[in-house]
Amino acid sequence: MIPEIGHFALVMALCLAIAQASIPLIGASTNNANWMAVGRSTAIGQFLFLLLAFVCLAYSFVVNDFSVLYVANNSNTELPIYYRISAVWGAHEGSLLLWVLALAGWGFAVAIFSRSLPQDLLARVLSVMGMISIGFLLFTLATSNPFDRLFPAALQGRDLNPLLQDPGLVIHPPMLYMGYVGFSVAFAFAIAALISGEMDSAWVRWSRPWANLAWVFLTIGIALGSWWAYQELGWGGWWFWDPVENASFMPWLAGTALIHSLAVTEKRSTFKSWTILLSIIVFSLSLLGTFLVRSGVLVSVHSFASDPARGVYILGFLALVVGGSLTLYAWRAMRFSSTSQYEIVSKETMLLVNNVLLIVAMLTILIGTLYPLFEDALGMPKSSVGPPYFDAVFVPLMLPLIFMMAVGPVAKWRRDKLKELFSRLKIFAILAVVVGGVLPLAIYGNNTMMTAIGIAAAAWVMLSSIYAVVRLVAKRDAQTALLKAYAKVPKAMYGMLLAHFGMGIFIIGVVFTSSFSDQAEQAVKVGEKLTVAGYDFTLEGVAPAKGPNYDAMRGSVRVEKNEQLLTTLLPEKRIYNVQRNAMTEASIHTGVFADLYVALGEPITLDEWGLRVYYRPFIQWIWLGCLLMALGGIVGALDQRYRAQRKTKSVNA
């Protein structure tokens, strides 16, 4: 019964989405307030029905209803309850349901928080979101219904893929989807502007925080995915240029360009059509990412079972969305003319350079990711584009970008002078070079050109982003107290500071991890010692252990530095009861300055085991940096400007 309710709720949501897509749009063009108002109620209703469907599926998992095919394929009575819930999005059908729920959730949020948005703009935005919803709900119902029954019901489920039984995987997909789908709001705003032909300052102020928030979710989602890969895949790395990682990274790069371009559009009322184009690109890339993952055309750790019908459907939908919106863009974008001017040396130009670099980086990744498809289509000899390609194109593009990241925030709008810029920044340039030269030497007694450049770049960005805020405060008049002056700095500036500072932390993590990592893979007898990066790892023994739904051999590895016991790590080799695959569960000692990572291999003789040990300095800084960036995005979205405007508007209304 419950699954049928869920199925019914999906159909209801589709009906409401159809109403949401059509009625408000007609209302907006005929200026009919009642019809426009339909947008809000249908968006809220659609969300509630999808929430109901989602709860029904989750309930089926919790009570182990193996008469539902999807549950039988992805769960098991022995699976702990928290993984039974996360199993809802552990495979294709359920993750698609999460996708549409997230989409409806954003629509719901727009309907709730944008009451004072101009009525016709709100109607058009919600209508566009309704259209996207229709596409995905049809897809779900036609090709991937999670509520399909299995008759006769299975006695036991086939269990969740053991790789997905990890805390990182519980929250990684929801965050990532919130990010992907969140850009649909920016997209809807862009399409609404194209339809109405109006793009005033209210438009920018309303769409900017939404784009920021979507970017925040995407940042956290990608970081969590990377963290999961590090914990669970056992390769000791944090980024593999896997097609699906790329699929999420491309909208992130374009989204980063978008939030910067929106800043220019808001402050200077220029880059308007560029901002619209970016909004379309970012969401198209989100859809492309969905297509790449769902269709299985590209092989990766994430590929769910592939089904050509699904791939064709999403490809068709993608073509419709991209083609339709770009046509609309070509037809209408010329209307948006800039009202302000800028010189070659100005903040505008620097942000433009930043945008171009980000988009170019995105394109090189796009080419690398899709290359195997072209090869297939053209019948060329098979090859693969791996990390060496991406490293070779990406790093040279990031260096100028990072350089500009420090110059942009301290440059003036409209017109600046190179000489003055130089005098503002030279002290930081000198400091950065010194830090880059000295810091690696001080910590590791060793430095290379690439390491020094990387660390200098990080220092350069961090110092200048602090200076950008300090500079604003220094300009205060004599009466204003220092603290008050800091409080008066716009939140958006603090958001920038946090995000750019986070980028610096991230770079430090990346540079130190890639420069000073160490590792060993060896056969080790019980009682024998393995030394990596000054740490002694002694295998004390291996004994059987039992988990809720697996049996394991658990190694005990004593870690010492200078004869001082640091920790005992317990890596496991697990066999899950249902799927019977061996799984390596690494054990990690996390530290501020280095992680120690031990994985257990195969037994070689009775008391000799393969052991893999990684030393990964500063690796946690990578995720800490991402977290700071996300925090910066949140702070920026909370800027007074957006709230103050909301208040005055509601008073007027």
Added chain:
Amino acid sequence: MATKRKQRMIFVIILISGFAAATALALFAFQKNLLYFYSPSQLSSADVTEEQLFRLGGLVVEGSVVRLPDGITTQFGLTDTKGQVQVQYTGLLPDLFREGQGIVAQGKLNADGLFVAQEVLAKHDENYMPPEVAEALKEAGGQHPVSISKTMVE
């Protein structure tokens, strides 16, 4: 009006130089970093030098897996049912590595015709077959590749 034009010029010049740089970078990187994929039977006719890094895919030959005395180095045969290549790998093998399983190895050929792998990839799914391997098997005229792997695994 003049500044307007100037502005547009700035915009276009930055855009074009950015994309030109990207194209150059991508082309250069492609030339240097493309990894070719061969199946064991293709390898005999392929023009591969000792320095060249490439990928080799096929099924691990039943009964061929031998562990060398150091405990951590493994040798095994890789086949596409037509040709066979001897592969050596030092390190812990992935969890799903086993006889009969389809895998992809990345490495170089040494002077004795032994393929020295730097990386061995096997995916976490018992029915999974790397598509390159599946296709290579099909080309070599074997049975339907998935059924091969399944019968061989079970």
